[in-house]
Amino acid sequence: MALLGAGCGPGAAGAPAFGRTAAHDEVLAAVGGSGLPESDLPEIGGPTPKGATPRPTPSTVRERAAERGAACSTGWQYVGPVAEGSRAGFDKAVSALAGKRWNQTQRQVEKLDEKGGTSVTVTLKKQGWTMNARHHSARQGLSMDIISFQASEDSCMAKLTEKERESLLGDDVERP
Numbered sequence: 070m071a072l073l074g075a076g077c078g079p080g081a082a083g084a085p086a087f088g089r090t091a092a093h094d095e096v097l098a099a100v101g102g103s104g105l106p107e108s109d110l111p112e113i114g115g116p117t118p119k120g121a122t123p124r125p126t127p128s129t130v131r132e133r134a135a136e137r138g139a140a141c142s143t144g145w146q147y148v149g150p151v152a153e154g155s156r157a158g159f160d161k162a163v164s165a166l167a168g169k170r171w172n173q174t175q176r177q178v179e180k181l182d183e184k185g186g187t188s189v190t191v192t193l194k195k196q197g198w199t200m201n202a203r204h205h206s207a208r209q210g211l212s213m214d215i216i217s218f219q220a221s222e223d224s225c226m227a228k229l230t231e232k233e234r235e236s237l238l239g240d241d242v243e244r245p
Contacts (some may be wrong), residue, residue, distance in 0.1 A: 092200075155216060166200070200220040
């Protein structure tokens with residue numbers, strides 16, 4: 070899958086557009102300096118590894134919508150064992166993004182279990198981009214952390230059709 074290196078929208082007069090590459094670099098810098106665990110998962114919006122196997126051409130509405138959405142997005146994620154201090158690292162990464170002028174518009178915290186598990190969701194915005202940052206730490210049952218920073222360019226995502234959005238969000242039947 071070929072992913073674009075910059076956003077769809079124009080920048081301010083005389084200023085370069087804040088695009089996918091800049092958003093990706095800011096996410097990685099915030100995560101890298103936060104003390105969050107290293108992730109073995111592929112980065113969203115990062116450079117394609119050399120020798121990577123090309124992805125097949127999408128054949129369903131959902132696959133095509135996912136590819137188009139990925140071209141408008143970037144991010145980082147960790148899924149793995151509970152990492153001590155990951156909540157503090159998450160908060161540090163969010164603060165680092167705020168220092169790069171990502172404006173926090175929402176924050177939601179939920180208690181998950183009696184052993185201290187929590188779920189935190191933070192929404193941040195910057196220059197036509199929306200980022201959803203999540204820290205989900207379950208201490209009972211599977212006992213794992215799920216941490217993600219997913220940024221999408223608003224104008225680019227708005228170009229997805231209603232059918233494509235429904236396909237991504239719904240439980241519809243796959244159709245070619």
